[in-house]
Amino acid sequence: MGIDNAHYYGWEGRLQSPWRSSLAIVRVALLQVFRRKSYWVVLALGLLQFLMFWGLIYAIKQVNFPQQVQDEILEFMGFEGAGATENGYVTFMQQQSVIVMILLAFAGSLLVGADFRMGSLPFYLSRRIDRRHYILGKLLAISTVVALMTVLPAILLFLEYGFLTASLDYWVDHWRIPVSVLVYGAVICTVLSILIVCVSAYLQRVAPIAITWSSIFVLLASMSRLLRRDGGSMYWGLVDPWRNMRYIGRLCFGTFETNEELNFALWALAIMTVVCGVALALLVRRVRAVEIVE
């Protein structure tokens, strides 16, 4: 059939920047993820924690506990009070770590690994985009998945807390909370998306990705905790990526009680910058339209 009979015609509108195609990659990637039943199962597991926090806030604000008991619980949970050492919403995001890790192992193999394994990468790169746009699209897609599990529920909890009070004072007085949640969210989205896209581009299949990913985020965290025990150096905490991300978040919008903590945060920033830089360089090297055969 001649091309004229197929009614192909050239694009007559104004051409947009190829950076906008990254958004199309995000849209397609999210549709791919949401289509899988397994994703919804993992999402439901992730919601358990959210529902627990939601119920807890509701119970504290609605059940008539003595005021002192209520204040102590809220301070302990980090939702309110000057004595709260941890931001409760950030703690919630940190407790989502295992489920986020599982979700990313799944999303990484589906969104990135499959492109390499099934040979769909050349189709992406045969369009009017290059590897920068592809990588940005995939990073944004993974970041959205992470944000759906961490940032969005944390903001919803903050809103819930405010709605259950008698005025807007909670939101006004604690305006730093959503900002710190967003900053911490931005850090984890950036770091996790770069690492998972790089790991998935090289390992491709779900089992090796899952093993590597869980080793990085579960095993290293356990080891770091054990090594810091019984007077071990706090710098062993630097092998735990979640802890590093937490401290980087605090660097942007937090306070440090001691100089040692500030030093630790700076070290964490340096380590994660180097790790992400190396991962990004490896990723750029890996994303090619054709496999190079030596």
Next chain:
Amino acid sequence: MKLLRACGTLMMLSFRRLLWSTSTLMVAFPLIGSGLFLLRRRYTYGDENSRYFDVYSAFTAFSEEFVLALFVSFLLPICALAYATMSIGGDREDRTLLFLLVRPLPRTLIVVSKLLATLPLVVGLVVGSFWVYCKLAGEVGAIAYPIYLPAVLYMTLAYVSLFHLFAVTFRHSTIVALAYSLFMEIFIGNMPGIVKRVTVTFFGKSMIFEMGAEHGLPEPDPEWFVPVTAPGAGQTLVAICIGALVLTLWVFSRREYRDLT
């Protein structure tokens, strides 16, 4: 006889494919990392540099920190996951299961061959790495190896059977196995009451607590963990293994897979 040869061929092929897979390379990293952890942590006692005064405290620390917190809770499930979900799950993922099913082999024999190809790999990796870790730990490791070995072995068998069941039941079996072993087991395992008895780890830990008690391992807080007897736990783990295997055979022989092409 021809059937037996076919099963043998499938077994060897599966064994080789699993052994020379990326999973083997990737599972080596956590195993090596744990070895380095042991070298740094050092469970020696009595000398100037050690943190423990007697064998009991060193043994307790080794059991609680390494065996219970790292090996049984993470390394063992990950080793089982690396191969058990991939033996049949890998064929489903690669869309090569169709070529296996069109051969004149009964489905039950396919599962048995796959399981027999997986078991030596997982058991060899888990028991071998546990032996190496116990050697690295020194004297406390020499005490721990024979008494904890049955628990490690029974848990490995239970996990392998369970992950085979996941592989024939779910399309994304690796993710389901990962969510089960790292989320559900920990989430349910930390709940109060008897609900934790639905997890594999509970029975493994029960065996470890009873076996380690005579060497000074303290009993767990009864408010959170009421262990069952070691023989009972062992029998339950074997029952989980057999039950999961029977279910795997039943599901695989009856299920019509629609995602093969």
